[in-house]
Amino acid sequence: MxxxxxxxxxxxxxxxxxxxxxxxxxxxxxxxxxxxxxxxxxxxxxxxxxxxxxxxxxxxxxxxxxxxxxxxxxxxxxxxxxxxxxxxxxxxxxxxxxxxxxxxxxxxxxxxxxxxxxxxxxxxxAGFVEDPLRVLRAARFMARFAVHGFSVAPETLALMREMVDSGELAELVPERVWQELRRALASTRPSAFLRTLHDCGALAVVLPEVEALYGVPQRAEYHPEVDTGVHVELVCDMAARLAPGDDLIDFAALTHDLGKALTPAHVLPRHIGHEQAGLAPLRVLCERLKVPTGHRQLAEAVCREHLNVHRFDELRAQTVHELIARCDGFRRPERIDQLALVEHLNVHRFDELRAQTVHELIARCDGFRRPERIDQLALVCEADKRGRAGLAERDYPPAAGLRAAHAAAMAVTTGDLREGLSGPAIGEAMRRARIAAIAAATGKR
Structure with missing residues (x-):
């Protein structure tokens, strides 16, 4: 033999x-x-x-x-x-x-x-052109080997473009696309996967929601790289650095800014409300590729909440702003002197206002039932903040703040509650105890 x-x-x-x-x-x-x-x-x-x-x-x-x-x-x-x-x-x-x-x-x-x-x-x-999956495999190999100095041969890239133009990539079933994407996201250089597909035109076929980000400008003072597609490449690579081999983290990194492709031209380079706008294309992508539930849930949480995590130290200010606005305090300043009459309970709990907002963020992300979700959220948000040209080595304090707040809340047990409670009263007492714990933990920062 x-x-x-x-x-x-x-x-x-x-x-x-x-x-x-x-x-x-x-x-x-x-x-x-x-x-x-x-x-x-x-x-x-x-x-x-x-x-x-x-x-x-x-x-x-x-x-x-x-x-x-x-x-x-x-x-x-x-x-x-x-x-x-x-x-x-x-x-x-x-x-x-x-x-x-x-x-x-x-x-x-x-x-x-x-x-x-x-x-x-x-x-x-020449037989390379007979299998459309090889376009994705080429990109996936680049995600693995770009760190070792590999590049795609010009004649191979040209052949990949011909394969895209032939329309055969439309024959790929979602499960195979997801399999290649998942393996690429778990590699050392996911950006090389995206860039290779972008350069041969395949990204517009298999991930049109991501392709749409290329050429979309952002504010240079926050994003020195400017191009949103380039930003996503940097974020994916930073996520791979922070959580090696974790395709769950990198998928959320990949999809966190999809809403920026939907920003009206007259608003650019600002992207007001992009975090909410990104949920619809994210869900379309997940449905098309049959993305696992866990990946989808984390990606939605990151898409929706990443700006809130970036502004962690401003969350109380945000809540106070909302309180003042409810009282028409910006249009009628005298109302603030009357605030104790209008919002007396919230004024009494002024020091808890940020804690309440943090608690709501954790709850929206299912962080009490699935504690690992908050660490994952913090990781992707750190990758987003550090995945910017020239900012890769910056510290990201909000991650530590969010983790500390979550740990304090999770330390609260039913044994810490007043005896004799039952039904909905237990849930409300737990909520109040967790908010107090978050207030104590974040107040030390």
Whole structure:
């Protein structure tokens, strides 16, 4: 049995990276022979087997012929006559088309080792255009390998543009798009995924809500990078830095500013109310890609609340402003002298006003029932604030303030409440106790 180590394990070793799963190609064998040797078949679309001892994957050498549109339109030939070179020739990129025999010698008919040395992502051959999923795979590989200096070969990028123009990306099912997106967001440089898709025109097809952000200006004093699309790239990379490998955090980072694409031209570069405006396109994106509930819920919380978290130290001022406005105190200043009569309970609780606003923010994010949500919210908001040109190393005090307030509120238990309460009175007493705890915690800051 002629077996060869192939794909990622060979590529990563040549890059000096820790290899992941080891996959093998078997040449000159049949399915019956593999099963007779004790290998367990697991492949649905082509012959793949698990080694009886190691559990590693062994696939019969095969070729693929295009038979229809989309990434499933292929006829597979795994005849024993298929050579190793033919099997490697059906692969996507040269860096993935390298094999290693049992003696450690490389079989590299398409120059993958040379491209690894040059840090170039290059397609193997003309068959690349037959699978539209490879456009997303190219972008996802860039998200992983851009940090090692890789770039897409110009001829490969041109081919990707042709594939986009052909309309075949519309054949991709949402689950496969989400799978590639999720893996890219868990990589070290998610911005490279977005930039690669943007440069070849594919972002407008698979993530039109994100593509719409490119070219939208922001106020330079807050966003030195100006372009909202560039800002989102920076935020995604900062999220990957703060929470490595966490696609949940990075998805919320990716979608936090979708509302800025909807800002009327005459308002630019300001984006008044973009946090609320972003909820509708976010929900459309999540429905289309069948995004998991947890990702969707965190993304909505971040989209809606990120400005409130940035203004954490202003929350009491915001609540006081609302109190004065309710009393018409800006149009009729004398009303403030009469405020004790109009809003007497709120005036008595003046020191609790920010705590009440913070409590409401935590509750809106389901932070009492799902405590992890608040730390996630703080992380993404920090990524948003630091994901700006020249501001990556700035401190972000609101994150610590929000976490401290949440921890203080979560420390309150029913045992801290007055005895004899029942029904709704328990809930209200818990709310008041949590607000008092938040007031005490934030008052120390």
């Amino acid at each position: 002629k077996t060869y180590l192939v794909g990622g394990a060979v590529r990563d070793r040549l890059l000096g990276l820790a290899p992941g799963d080891r996959d093998y190609v078997v040449v000159g064998q049949t399915q019956a022979a593999m099963e007779a040797a004790g290998f367990r078949p697991v492949g649905r679309d082509f012959p793949v087997f698990l080694h009886p001892t190691t559990g590693e994957e062994y696939a019969l050498a095969r070729t693929e012929r295009k038979s229809g549109r989309g990434y499933r339109g292929f006829v597979v030939d795994a005849d024993p006559s298929v050579t190793l070179e033919e099997d490697l020739g059906r692969r996507d990129f040269t860096i993935n088309a390298i094999a290693e025999d049992t003696h450690g010698a490389l079989i590299d008919p398409y120059g993958g080792a040379r491209d690894i040395e040059a840090r170039v992502l290059r397609h193997v051959g």
